[in-house]
Amino acid sequence: MNHLSEAAVRQINEICDRYAEEQTPLMMILSDIQKEYGYIPLEVQELVSERTGVPVAEIYGVVTFYSFFSLTPKGKYVIGCCLGTACYVKGAQQVIDKFSDMLGIKAGQTTEDGLFTIDALRCIGACGIAPAVSINGKVYPKVSPASVAGIIEEYRAKGNN
Amino acid sequence: MSKVNIKIEGIPFEVDAGLTILEAARQCGFEIPSLCAFNHGECSKASCRVCLVEATGARGLVASCVYPVSEGMEIKISSPKAVAARRVSVELLLSNHNRNCQECDKNGKCELLHVAKLTGAKEERFQGEQTPVTRDFLTPTIVRDTSKCVLCGRCVERCKNAHGIGVLGFENRGFKTIVAPAENRSFIQSPCIMCGQCINVCPTGALMEASEIDRVDQAMAQGKYVVVQTAPAVRAALGEEFGMKIGTPVTGKMVAALRRLGYKKVFDTNFGADLTIMEEANELLHRVKTGGVLPMITSCSPGWVNYAEYYYPDQLSHLSTCKSPHEMFGAILKTYYAKKIGVDPKDMFVVSIMPCSCKKYEKNRPEMEEEGGLRDVDAVLTTRELGRVIRRAGIRFDKLPDEDFDQDIVHDYSGAGVIFGVTGGVMEAALRTAHYVLTGKEREGIIFKEVRGFENIREAEFELGGQKIKVAVTSGMRGAKVLLDQIREGTSPYTFIEVMGCPGGCINGGGQPYVREVFLPNEDSDIMDTYKEKRAQALYSEDERQTVRQSHRNEQVQDLYKEFLGEPNSHLAHELLHTSYNPNRPRFD
Numbered sequence: 001m002n003h004l005s006e007a008a009v010r011q012i013n014e015i016c017d018r019y020a021e022e023q024t025p026l027m028m029i030l031s032d033i034q035k036e037y038g039y040i041p042l043e044v045q046e047l048v049s050e051r052t053g054v055p056v057a058e059i060y061g062v063v064t065f066y067s068f069f070s071l072t073p074k075g076k077y078v079i080g081c082c083l084g085t086a087c088y089v090k091g092a093q094q095v096i097d098k099f100s101d102m103l104g105i106k107a108g109q110t111t112e113d114g115l116f117t118i119d120a121l122r123c124i125g126a127c128g129i130a131p132a133v134s135i136n137g138k139v140y141p142k143v144s145p146a147s148v149a150g151i152i153e154e155y156r157a158k159g160n161n
Numbered sequence: 162m163s164k165v166n167i168k169i170e171g172i173p174f175e176v177d178a179g180l181t182i183l184e185a186a187r188q189c190g191f192e193i194p195s196l197c198a199f200n201h202g203e204c205s206k207a208s209c210r211v212c213l214v215e216a217t218g219a220r221g222l223v224a225s226c227v228y229p230v231s232e233g234m235e236i237k238i239s240s241p242k243a244v245a246a247r248r249v250s251v252e253l254l255l256s257n258h259n260r261n262c263q264e265c266d267k268n269g270k271c272e273l274l275h276v277a278k279l280t281g282a283k284e285e286r287f288q289g290e291q292t293p294v295t296r297d298f299l300t301p302t303i304v305r306d307t308s309k310c311v312l313c314g315r316c317v318e319r320c321k322n323a324h325g326i327g328v329l330g331f332e333n334r335g336f337k338t339i340v341a342p343a344e345n346r347s348f349i350q351s352p353c354i355m356c357g358q359c360i361n362v363c364p365t366g367a368l369m370e371a372s373e374i375d376r377v378d379q380a381m382a383q384g385k386y387v388v389v390q391t392a393p394a395v396r397a398a399l400g401e402e403f404g405m406k407i408g409t410p411v412t413g414k415m416v417a418a419l420r421r422l423g424y425k426k427v428f429d430t431n432f433g434a435d436l437t438i439m440e441e442a443n444e445l446l447h448r449v450k451t452g453g454v455l456p457m458i459t460s461c462s463p464g465w466v467n468y469a470e471y472y473y474p475d476q477l478s479h480l481s482t483c484k485s486p487h488e489m490f491g492a493i494l495k496t497y498y499a500k501k502i503g504v505d506p507k508d509m510f511v512v513s514i515m516p517c518s519c520k521k522y523e524k525n526r527p528e529m530e531e532e533g534g535l536r537d538v539d540a541v542l543t544t545r546e547l548g549r550v551i552r553r554a555g556i557r558f559d560k561l562p563d564e565d566f567d568q569d570i571v572h573d574y575s576g577a578g579v580i581f582g583v584t585g586g587v588m589e590a591a592l593r594t595a596h597y598v599l600t601g602k603e604r605e606g607i608i609f610k611e612v613r614g615f616e617n618i619r620e621a622e623f624e625l626g627g628q629k630i631k632v633a634v635t636s637g638m639r640g641a642k643v644l645l646d647q648i649r650e651g652t653s654p655y656t657f658i659e660v661m662g663c664p665g666g667c668i669n670g671g672g673q674p675y676v677r678e679v680f681l682p683n684e685d686s687d688i689m690d691t692y693k694e695k696r697a698q699a700l701y702s703e704d705e706r707q708t709v710r711q712s713h714r715n716e717q718v719q720d721l722y723k724e725f726l727g728e729p730n731s732h733l734a735h736e737l738l739h740t741s742y743n744p745n746r747p748r749f750d
Contacts, residue, residue, distance in 0.1 A: 042344055055327025056352070057317075060343035064333045 004043050011036070012044060016051040026054055026062060030069055039070040067119065075110045075117035077155045080134040084123025091144070092131035096120060098145040102152055115159045116152075168235040181205070182225035182236055183212055187686075192679075193238055194247055194279040196254075196272055196364060197313035198226035200689050204318040204362075209311060210250040211276050215243050222246050248280040256287035258365075259294075259308035265366035266549070270675050272364035273311060292336060299347035301371055301525055302355040302518045302671075307339045310367035316340060316359035323664050324468070324638035328353040340367075352471055354638070356464035356662045357518030357671015370518040370672060373540045374550060377512055380539065381423055385510040389424040390490055391415060393431055394516035394582030394667035395544045397699035401674040402548030403558040407684060408695030410703055413563025418551050419514075426567045430513065431578030433490030434590070436721070437461065438577060438712035440738055441483045441587075442594045443729035445657055449628065454478045456633075456648065456655040459587050461485045463523035464662025464671070466742065468638050473645050474744030479658075482739040484537070486581065487513040487520065488529055490571075491537030492737040497725045498571055510539045514547050516582065516670035519662065528740040543672025573717040576607075576704030583697040584636040584666035585612040585619065588659040592623065592632070593711045599626035607710050613701075615665055615693060618643060620655070636661035668696035 004012075015032045019025030029048055033040050040063050042056075049056045063069040081087075081096040096107060099118050103111055107120040126132040129141030133151070140151060163178045169189055176185040181202075186193050195212035198205045207224035214225045215237035222243060230236075237243055255277060262268055277283070297305040314331070317340060321327045328342050328351050342351035349355075360368045380387050400411040419427045445457050460466055460481045469480060484492070491513070495506040513520060523529065524538040531537065542550070551558055566572045577593050580586035589609045596604045611621035612632065618640045620633045633655045635641055641660045647653040663670045669692075676692045678684075685691065704710060712718065726734045 045343065055321065055330065056343045057327055057330030057332075057341070061330040061332050065331075 004047065008044075009047065012047050013051065016048065026052060026059065030059070030062065034069050037073075039073045041071060067121065073110070073114075076115050076159055077135055078117045078119055080119045080121045080124065081107070082121045082124045082126065082130070082132045082134070084121070084127065084130075086123075086127035087131040090130040090142075094145045095131050095133065095143050095148065098148040099152070102148060115156070165230055165232045165234070167230050167233070170237060170239060171235070176230060178230070180230055182214060182216060182223070182228050182230055182234075185230045186214075186225065186236065186238065191238055193225050194276045195226050196251075196276050196311065197315070199313070199315045199318075199362060199364075203322060204313065204315040206314045209254065209313055211247055211254075211280070213243055213246045213250065214238050215240050244280075248282050251277050251280045251282035252284070252286050254311050255282060256285070256289070257291050258311070259306070260285075265309065266369050266372065266545075267309075267363075267366035270677070270680060271366065272677065272679065275679055290336075292339065295339060295341065295345055297347045298371070300349040300353075300355065300522075302522045303348050303353075303357060303360060304369045304371050305341070305348065306367055306369075307341070308367075309365045310340055311365055312338060312340060313364060314340070315362040315364065316368055319358045319362045322639075323358050324354065324356070325642060326352065326354065326468075326638060329359060354464045354467040354471065354662065355519045355522050355671075358663060360518060360671055361669075361673065361675060370543050370546065371521060372546055373521065373542060374546055376540045377510075377542065377550075380510040380512075386425050386504045386508050387423070387510045387512060388426045388428065388494055389419050389512045389514060390428045390430045390433070390487060390494075391419070391514040392487060392516055392582065392667060393429075393434070393579045393586075393700055394670060394673065394696070395514050395547070396703070397582060397668055397696040398516065398544055398673045399547060400558075401676075402545065402551075405559070407676070407681070407688065407692050408699050410699040411558075412703065413565070414558060414561040415547075416566055417561040417564040418547075418556050418558060420564060421556055421561075422550060422554055424512070426569065428490070428494075428569075428572055429566050429574050429578075430487045430490055431574030431581070432571050432715070432717065433486035433488075433493070434578035434581045435573075435575050435712035435715040435718045436489050436493070436738065437483055437486045437581075437587075438590050438594050439718060439722070439729045440489075440734060441481050442591050442598065442712075444481055444483065445591065445595065446598060447730065449656065456653055456658050457481050458658045458660055459483075460740075461581065461587055462660065462662040462667075463517070463519040465638070465641065465660045466523070467519065468641060468662065469645075470742055470744060470746050472638075472642075473649070476645055476648055477742040477744055479648060480742055482735075482741065484529070484738055484740045485520075485523065486578075487515065487541075488523065488537045488740075489738045491524075491529075492531060493571065493721065495531065495535055495537065496737060497721060498569075501570060506535055507533070511537070513538050513541045514544065515541050516544050516667045516673045517541075517663075518543055518671040520672075526740075531737070544670075545672060545674055548674065570717060570720065573709070573715050574707075575712050575715045576707035576710035577712045578715075579700050579703045579707065582667040582700050583613075584615065584661050584664075585634045585659065586666065586700070587661075588612045588632055588634050588657070590712055591657065591659075594713045595630070596623075596625055597711065597713055599628055601626075603711065612659075630656045632657045632659070634659045636666050637664040638662070665693040665697070668700070669693050 019028050045059045107118045110117040133140045133143045164175050165178045174189045193212050197209040205226045207227040212225040213222040217235040294308040317329045396412040400409040458479045491511045499506040520541045529537045577590035592609045618635045622631045
């Protein structure tokens, strides 16, 4: 049932070993795998299931519950648009729509060149600077639709280097 | 146990500390409407919000199925606020529910409709978007329809509790949440063993057996020679479909009903069970004598066989090669019996009435096909489906006379065959025969009490004719895993192991009538704890009534060997009565 490379199997086993002492290591394991690979496909979940004894269906449930985890590869730059209440009333929907228009993808999708993914987030705890956008950990305050083009350009320039 | 003083509707009561409000109220003579809670907390996720009540010390209304009682607590079940909240909870569940109730096989046993009645949720107050629907019809045993699901999680818990497998889980989030195997796959593409325990606990029609009633109707309409056989556990539970008390044996009425349904012949799978013992006991003795693979494990339960193939593909040589009793009987009906009565086997259609949903899958296995594409068994109906067919035909089950199985060359059965339906029964039947073969005489008192009961793993040791035989019995895959891990590690002390897929054996199979306190007002309040024993008792009592109680003393089985098969484990017996296992059985797409 596994179609993973030996190197991947080794690395995932290593990640599982890190939390061998924990009583409920699942979230930490998944979190490390997400950070390492950018996504957690079913084959990987099956391997984690074998190692932890947690049923695959339960792991799949966790992966599909939290928007931080992804089943498909994400782009090099993940544009996290906060749609929490504060950001939303400050116009976050227009911001995410602008990103969608300019990149030609919907929230949750990745551009064909693999450079950008748009994620719709629910409150990243930056209500004071709403609407907030977080790209690979860097937070942009008070984003307006007009500033979207500049942000995309910034990463396109980086990405092409 | 320490006690606490509470008040319900202003009336003081003293109850055990640590109880939930729901349990405490029940002890005090109140039944709070509840939906997701099941079987004394086997599943209590408080997900449905149907059991809301007012309780002092709590903020807002509380879900009584999980909220514990405390000293001085005052509980209000009938306050306008609590009554309205419970009704709204049910109305919200109904608003996202496929209310095409007449198409649903749970019709009449639906717990959602039951709480709708209790809470007075009549109007369609909330209308709007519905959760995207998945209907899984690919699996020949279980049909999953998320449009009927109330997300109670009982199936998720049962799969984990009974088997430690956990095929089902909650997927996605919020409004899009569904209960499904990982990736929302079909059961047949998941590590499911198809035991059907999830069907037994589902409160609605979200999980149902894949009905084969239409297939049987068609065969009847085509004028086929339709023969029916009934598994032992069916007679111990069929009466429940018609309001009889749990544990009422209904063998005679069941036969009478089947005869009225137009079957040409009505036989008992127990004949096949006796045949299984002849083959299996001889296989075991052969393995012991020749240093074959031990321990040998029974192979009657298709859920267990699925588990072994999927989870322990390296240990399949431990499984007996015997087909299950109804498959053996099917093979004999289409060869030996068809020839005797002069019916072309191609025109014969064998229907098995089973307590099991997995038998529907088993009968489709490629190994269960004889020459010329003939299947050993053509259709499998569960006990519940038989109930439906009997009602459809307008038969008053309780008014039926007791009738006998058709008296023909394959109707005899022993008490050993009857107890196949309960965990430990196959082991006991095999021991009765092994005792005779190894010691030359019957065991005093016949029975082997040591292997009876409902403990998860039971073991016993016998000395039979100088041979020491250590045996183990389990049901549900939690116990099977323990025993198989021992085998894998080379530490298993056993000669012979019986494994059944469903906890308690076939009497609690995935095709048996639903056991729900709310629909059983005349049963004792502990019925959820005792129903398995009551059904088992129905089988043990039939065993006691039989004049022949050992498989090797079934004269018709002896005649079958003399006239047709030769001897147990003969070449022909192997061809017709034995099977093989596939460690690489394709499951995933």
